[in-house]
Amino acid sequence: MARNKFGLARKIPAEVEQLVRKSCGFGCVICGAIPYEYDHLEIEFHEAKVHDPDDIVLLCDTHHRMKGSKLLSVDAIKRARKTRASENSEFRFKLPATSRDFEVNWAGNIISASDNSIVVDNAPILSFVRTDNELEPLLISGQFRNRYGQVVCDISDNCFTSRAEHLGDFTLLNNRFRYSLPGGPMGLAFDLSDRGIDIKYAYHVKDDVHVFAQGDLLQVGNLFTSSKFRASRFYDVKHGIVVESCTPNFVYDGVDLNKFPANEMIGAQCSRTYAGVYIERLQRYRISSNYDRL
Ligand SMILES: [Zn+2]
Structure with a gap:
């Protein structure tokens, strides 16, 4: 009816x-x-x-x-x-099962890391632990922040928890998760399956570190060094991208990431190494030796 x-x-x-x-x-x-x-x-x-x-x-x-x-x-x-x-209420959901070859797709850039996808100041946004449990061969943990540095999504052993206070809205339609910030701007968007997480939008900020994903662009860096990735692939690495902050309490509000001087990595491939890309605190930038441009 x-x-x-x-x-x-x-x-x-x-x-x-x-x-x-x-x-x-x-x-x-x-x-x-x-x-x-x-x-x-x-x-x-x-x-x-x-x-x-x-x-x-x-x-x-x-x-x-x-x-x-x-x-x-x-x-x-x-x-x-x-x-x-009350503003500090929490909601949660659990990813039912995860396959061993779980892939993280950051706006068209695939990172299949054995331990951590992207690590910001020693805190992984997504980290993985392999288990012997047939039903849950991979346990995901980590933390997504928003552009103001607030934690919007906390993940512990495949259980996702979010505090309502930093959210304008949150919807779940099938496996499509969409967060928006108070006032309407997009906060975080990803699609989940047992095979992987497909990140459509993220703007993760911690001090002056930014991890921005949208469209076909993944941009990662700090105030001194920033890197733009498109159609790149990291596999058989322990950590995908490691980035450290330089300036505490930096506020990104109103900053145009597009204007950051950035290295462009298009169709890059990286494998069999400890960290695919390492953006260090002291204005140093290192690409692993197993890095190719196609
Ligand atoms: Zn209930």
């Missing part, structure tokens, strides 16, 4: 969904889990005249079933929503 007896379409308008996501802290209003569904709280859809954001909540499958069988009362859900709406 596309419309109910009052002519209300089943599809909740996008702007109402966004309000609901925010009020529920971007995850199940009870436990913070993803995936979730939109649930009409008191007035069931067939009796509703409008899609009222105050009467819609996010519920995971478990808590949706508990509500259906009256194990979870409407009052309890409303109380939980008050807590969830």
Whole structure:
């Protein structure tokens, strides 16, 4: 049924969904889990005249079933929503299983590193631990920051956790994850599968280190040295790219990364080495010896 007896379409308008996501802290209003569904709280859809954001909540499958069988009362859900709406609520989701040959695609640049994809001041954005567990041969951990240096996504053994406070919005559609910052600009976008993570947009800042991915460009560097990669490939390396900061508390807001003097690496290939590219604190830049330009 596309419309109910009052002519209300089943599809909740996008702007109402966004309000609901925010009020529920971007995850199940009870436990913070993803995936979730939109649930009409008191007035069931067939009796509703409008899609009222105050009467819609996010519920995971478990808590949706508990509500259906009256194990979870409407009052309890409303109380939980008050807590969830507080700015520091967390939501989380788990990557079901990961294959051993997991690849990280940074805007068209493939990094298959054995230990870490990109390391910023000793902290990997994505790091990998191989296990003997057949179901989870690879465990992913790490941390994504935003352009203000705030951690927007914390990953621990394939479990992704985000704090709502730094997010304007967060959506999950199938395996497509999209974060936006308060005010609307894109914060982080990636598609996940058991074979890899496909990073469509990232602007990870820590002090004066930037890791920027968009379109076909991956740009990594600090205030003194920056490198632009396109269609490049790092494989059989321990660390993909290692970068260190030079200037603490540097603020990138309003800085045009395009104007940074940068090395251009197009179609570069790098393999069988410790770190593909190493951008050091002291204005030094080193490309591993197993590096070719095609
Ligand atoms: Zn739940």
